[in-house]
Amino acid sequence: MDEVTFAEVMEALKDPQRLGVIAALAHEPGLPCSAVFMSMSRPAATRHLKILRAAGLLHQWDDGTRRRNALRTEEFEARFPGLLDLAVAEGDRLSVQQATAPEPADAGTAQ
Numbered sequence: 001m002d003e004v005t006f007a008e009v010m011e012a013l014k015d016p017q018r019l020g021v022i023a024a025l026a027h028e029p030g031l032p033c034s035a036v037f038m039s040m041s042r043p044a045a046t047r048h049l050k051i052l053r054a055a056g057l058l059h060q061w062d063d064g065t066r067r068r069n070a071l072r073t074e075e076f077e078a079r080f081p082g083l084l085d086l087a088v089a090e091g092d093r094l095s096v097q098q099a100t101a102p103e104p105a106d107a108g109t110a111q
Contacts, residue, residue: 001075004056009080012055013087016094018048022057022084023091025071032066057084 012018017040025031033045040048049069052058056079059070076084 001056001072001079004079006080009055009057009083012051012057015048015051018052019087019091020095021048021052021069021091022071022087023095025058025069026073026084026088026091029070030063030068032063032068034066 013022033049049058049060053060057071057076059072061068071084073084
């Protein structure tokens with residue numbers, strides 16, 4: 001964790017999907033990979049998790065046939081105080097924004 005740079009963390013947190021993962025894990029630690037990334041392909045999910053791990057944000061462990069994830073909250077807070085709270089708040093904001101966005105109109109439907 002001491003070798004993780006602020007630039008690496010910010011690079012990892014710039015993606016809205018990864019911010020959503022951070023928020024989800026803040027609210028429910030220990031989520032399995034399959035629950036975190038239900039809406040994307042497995043290769044995309046693997047890439048996002050790798051980026052978050054490399055930035056020092058995640059701890060992963062095997063639990064039977066599942067791989068679980070949790071934020072490294074204490075270590076991260078000691079290294080970058082307050083930044084994780086900001087990331088969680090932004091992830092929550094983006095999740096609410098996506099949930100309340102209007103459905104796109106069907107391009108083939110006459111108006």
